[in-house]
Amino acid sequence: MPLIAILPGDGIGPEVTAAARRVLEAVASDLEFAEAPVGGAAYEAKGHPLPESTLDLARKADAILFGAVGDFRFDTLERALRPEAAILGLRKELSLFANLRPAVLFEGLEDASALRPEVARSIDLMIVRELNGDVYFGEKGRGTTADGLREGHDLMRYDEGEVRRIARVGFETARARNGKLCSVDKANVLETSQLWRDVVIEVAADYPDIELSHLYVDNAAMQLVRDPGQFDVIVTGNLFGDILSDQASMCAGSIGMLPSAALGADGKKGMFEPIHGSAPDIAGQGKANPCAAILSAAMLLRYSLGRGEAADRVEQAVRGAIADGARTPDLGGSLSTDAMAEQVLERLG
Ligand SMILES: NC(=O)C1=CN([C@@H]2O[C@H](COP(=O)(O)OP(=O)(O)OC[C@H]3O[C@@H](n4cnc5c(N)ncnc54)[C@H](O)[C@@H]3O)[C@@H](O)[C@H]2O)C=CC1
Numbered sequence: 113m114p115l116i117a118i119l120p121g122d123g124i125g126p127e128v129t130a131a132a133r134r135v136l137e138a139v140a141s142d143l144e145f146a147e148a149p150v151g152g153a154a155y156e157a158k159g160h161p162l163p164e165s166t167l168d169l170a171r172k173a174d175a176i177l178f179g180a181v182g183d184f185r186f187d188t189l190e191r192a193l194r195p196e197a198a199i200l201g202l203r204k205e206l207s208l209f210a211n212l213r214p215a216v217l218f219e220g221l222e223d224a225s226a227l228r229p230e231v232a233r234s235i236d237l238m239i240v241r242e243l244n245g246d247v248y249f250g251e252k253g254r255g256t257t258a259d260g261l262r263e264g265h266d267l268m269r270y271d272e273g274e275v276r277r278i279a280r281v282g283f284e285t286a287r288a289r290n291g292k293l294c295s296v297d298k299a300n301v302l303e304t305s306q307l308w309r310d311v312v313i314e315v316a317a318d319y320p321d322i323e324l325s326h327l328y329v330d331n332a333a334m335q336l337v338r339d340p341g342q343f344d345v346i347v348t349g350n351l352f353g354d355i356l357s358d359q360a361s362m363c364a365g366s367i368g369m370l371p372s373a374a375l376g377a378d379g380k381k382g383m384f385e386p387i388h389g390s391a392p393d394i395a396g397q398g399k400a401n402p403c404a405a406i407l408s409a410a411m412l413l414r415y416s417l418g419r420g421e422a423a424d425r426v427e428q429a430v431r432g433a434i435a436d437g438a439r440t441p442d443l444g445g446s447l448s449t450d451a452m453a454e455q456v457l458e459r460l461g
Pocket residue numbers: 124128179180181182183184196199367368369385386387388389390391392393394399400401402404442
């Protein structure tokens with residue numbers, strides 16, 4: 113019986129994971145669920161955003177469904193105790209270095225996209241974001257300059273092994289899709305990025321069938337809204353992937369629509385989460401769009417449980433609901449989180 117760890121977290125995290133769990137229960141009757149606190153909720157309950165018991169459950173589980181963490185109430189805590197430390201800790205402790213973030217415009221959502229309909233319709237891409245390194249995990253600190261000014265620093269760093277393994281995921285992902293890989297960096301300014309680009313080019317020798325291109329991240333951000341249809345797979349570092357995926361979400365209609373999978377070396381055990389955060393501005397109001405979490409559950413079925421058919425059913429149910437006009441407020445409608453989930457559940461039969 114596969115064990116699914118549910119880590120709801122803060123803000124809208126519990127609302128959207130509850131919806132995703134209902135969907136999992138509807139398509140798979142043999143799953144065992146265990147829930148544990150994470151983020152601010154865990155700090156309040158147990159004094160730490162990632163308690164040992166939560167980490168143990170995450171280690172033991174076959175897959176993890178994660179909601180979101182964070183709340184401004186915790187923003188003055190030391191960094192290691194802030195809710196966000198929990199998600200970074202889980203990704204690192206479980207060596208989940210490959211973050212797959214698909215961005216697709218579902219039929220009917222043209223009017224929700226920030227782009228013109230004919231441009232929006234072309235978006236169908238996968239962002240492969242490195243998740244265990246970069247400026248998020250480098251040495252950081254605060255201090256005072258010789259002139260008495262406060263200063264802060266965060267080290268941006270990758271080694272070639274880290275770049276090589278994510279580059280391979282990028283190439284393999286492109287091979288399974290339409291054969292195009294765009295590597296995004298800032299090699300014109302950053303040494304970390306020059307190393308990134310050099311290593312991606314070396315790895316490309318093993319993938320002569322893949323059309324490789326490179327973009328600087330500023331240009332990539334611009335191209336993403338000018339012509340998102342030009343992209344098949346984007347491979348990039350932790351920081352750039354974080355930013356570009358939020359941007360891609362508004363090309364596809366809403367941040368409430370984009371799921372993600374964080375995978376390790378076996379490409380199987382993973383943590384599945386919407387790309388959005390805890391959205392404190394709408395938390396507790398039943399306004400959150402659960403589709404990103406539900407689609408993350410579909411990725412869980414596909415990657416961790418090898419149940420592609422069930423994953424397809426869930427994705428078709430979300431597509432069907434959207435095509436029939438089901439809309440939460442972020443998509444211009446008025447359905448509550450639960451009502452949107454119902455629309456999906458109804459289409460699962
Ligand atoms: N994976 C995670 O746990 C993440 C956590 N965060 C944390 O979340 C907190 C809030 O961060 P923000 O920058 O406001 O980003 P956010 O993604 O939580 O929200 C950004 C905007 O999108 C809206 N939004 C997000 N998800 C939505 C959904 N499912 N349906 C409808 N609208 C949705 C929010 O209402 C807000 O206006 C912070 O503490 C931040 O650190 C942020 C990003 C990822």
